[in-house]
Amino acid sequence: MKILLIGGTGLIGQEVQRLFLDKQIHCIAPKRDELNLEQPESIDACLKNYQPDIVVNCAGYNDPVKAENEPSKCFRINRDAMATLADGCHRQQAILVYISTYRIFDGSKKEAYTEKDIPNPAGVLATSRWQAEQQISERCPRHIILRLSWVISHRRTNLLKYLLDQISKEQEVAVVSDQQGCPTPCDDSARVIVAIIQQLGCGAEPWGTYHYAGAESISENRFAEVVISEASQFQDLKIRKLRMDKLNDRNGIQAPANATLSCRKILSTFGVHNKPWRGTLARMIRSYYESGSS
Numbered sequence: 001m002k003i004l005l006i007g008g009t010g011l012i013g014q015e016v017q018r019l020f021l022d023k024q025i026h027c028i029a030p031k032r033d034e035l036n037l038e039q040p041e042s043i044d045a046c047l048k049n050y051q052p053d054i055v056v057n058c059a060g061y062n063d064p065v066k067a068e069n070e071p072s073k074c075f076r077i078n079r080d081a082m083a084t085l086a087d088g089c090h091r092q093q094a095i096l097v098y099i100s101t102y103r104i105f106d107g108s109k110k111e112a113y114t115e116k117d118i119p120n121p122a123g124v125l126a127t128s129r130w131q132a133e134q135q136i137s138e139r140c141p142r143h144i145i146l147r148l149s150w151v152i153s154h155r156r157t158n159l160l161k162y163l164l165d166q167i168s169k170e171q172e173v174a175v176v177s178d179q180q181g182c183p184t185p186c187d188d189s190a191r192v193i194v195a196i197i198q199q200l201g202c203g204a205e206p207w208g209t210y211h212y213a214g215a216e217s218i219s220e221n222r223f224a225e226v227v228i229s230e231a232s233q234f235q236d237l238k239i240r241k242l243r244m245d246k247l248n249d250r251n252g253i254q255a256p257a258n259a260t261l262s263c264r265k266i267l268s269t270f271g272v273h274n275k276p277w278r279g280t281l282a283r284m285i286r287s288y289y290e291s292g293s294s
C-alpha cells in the first residue's frame with residue numbers, strides 16, 4: 001500500500017509519521033513547498049506523481065480566532081482543498097482518510113455526541129471543517145472521516161501546552177467550568193489513525209464517519225487542576241489561583257461546551273478501544289519540563 005500523508009509536520013501528523021516508522025510502514029509526506037493546500041494544482045500533481053492507495057490528511061487551517069478575520073483563506077484551505085483532494089482520490093481510486101474535529105457540533109447536547117448527531121458548527125473554522133466533511137462524503141465514497149475530541153500534547157498549540165505555559169508564568173489563570181471534553185493524547189490519536197489504515201490495507205471497507213476520544217470526560221477547570229497537581233512535581237509554579245469563568249465570558253467564537261464523543265462505533269467496526277489519558281498526561285508533563293519547553 002502506498003500512503004501519502006498530508007500535514008506530516010503538524011501535531012498529529014508528526015506522531016503518525018513516527019508510528020509508521022516504528023511499524024516499518026512506508027509513507028510519503030510531502031512538505032508544504034511541494035503540496036500546498038492553497039494551490040489545487042499542487043494537490044493534483046502530488047496525487048499523479050505518487051499514485052497513492054491511501055491519502056491521510058492531517059493538514060489544515062486550525063486557528064479559530066484568526067479564521068474569523070480571514071474566512072476566505074480558511075475556506076480555501078479547509079473546504080476547497082478537500083474538495084479537490086476528494087475528486088483526485090476518487091479519480092485515482094485512492095482511499096481518503098480525513099481528520100476532523102468535535103468543533104462541528106454546537107456543544108448543546110448533554111451526552112456524548114455520536115456519529116448520528118447532526119452537526120451545527122459555530123464560526124468560520126468549524127463551518128469550514130463541516131463543509132470539508134460534506135465535500136468528501138459527496139465526492140469520494142471510499143473515505144474515512146475521523147473526528148477527535150481535545151487533542152493534547154506538550155508541544156505546539158493545544159489546551160495542555162497552553163495550561164502548562166500559563167501556570168508556569170502567571171499567578172492567575174482563567175479557566176471555564178462549563179466546558180467538558182475528553183483529553184486525547186496526540187500519540188493515542190496517531191495509534192488510532194494507524195490502526196484504521198492497517199485494517200484498510202487488509203481490505204476492510206467500512207466507509208463513513210467515526211469518533212475517537214480519550215476514555216474519560218472532564219471539565220476544563222478540573223483538567224487544569226490535574227495538570228497543576230502533576231506539574232507541581234517538576235517546578236515551583238507561579239500560579240496561585242485558577243479564576244473560574246464561564247464560556248460566555250470568553251471573547252470571540254466559543255468552543256463547544258460539550259466536546260465529548262462516543263466511541264462505540266469505532267469499537268464495533270475497527271475493534272479500537274478508547275484509552276485512559278491520565279498516564280499519558282503525566283508522561284507528557286514530564287517531557288514538557290525535561291525538554292525545556294517551560
Ligand SMILES: NC(=O)c1ccc[n+]([C@@H]2O[C@H](COP(=O)([O-])OP(=O)(O)OC[C@H]3O[C@@H](n4cnc5c(N)ncnc54)[C@H](OP(=O)(O)O)[C@@H]3O)[C@@H](O)[C@H]2O)c1
Nearest residue numbers: 007009010011012032036037038059060099100101148151
Ligand atoms: N489539535 C487539536 O486540538 C485537534 C482537536 C480535534 C481535531 N483536530 C484535527 O486534527 C487535524 C490536525 O490537527 P493538528 O493539531 O495536528 O494540526 P497542526 O499541528 O496545526 O498542523 C497543521 C498542519 O497543516 C499543515 N498546513 C497548514 N496549512 C497548509 C497548507 N496551506 N498547505 C499544506 N499544509 C498546510 C501544516 O504544515 P506546516 O508545518 O507547513 O505549517 C501542519 O503540518 C485537524 O484537522 C484538526 O481539525 C485537532
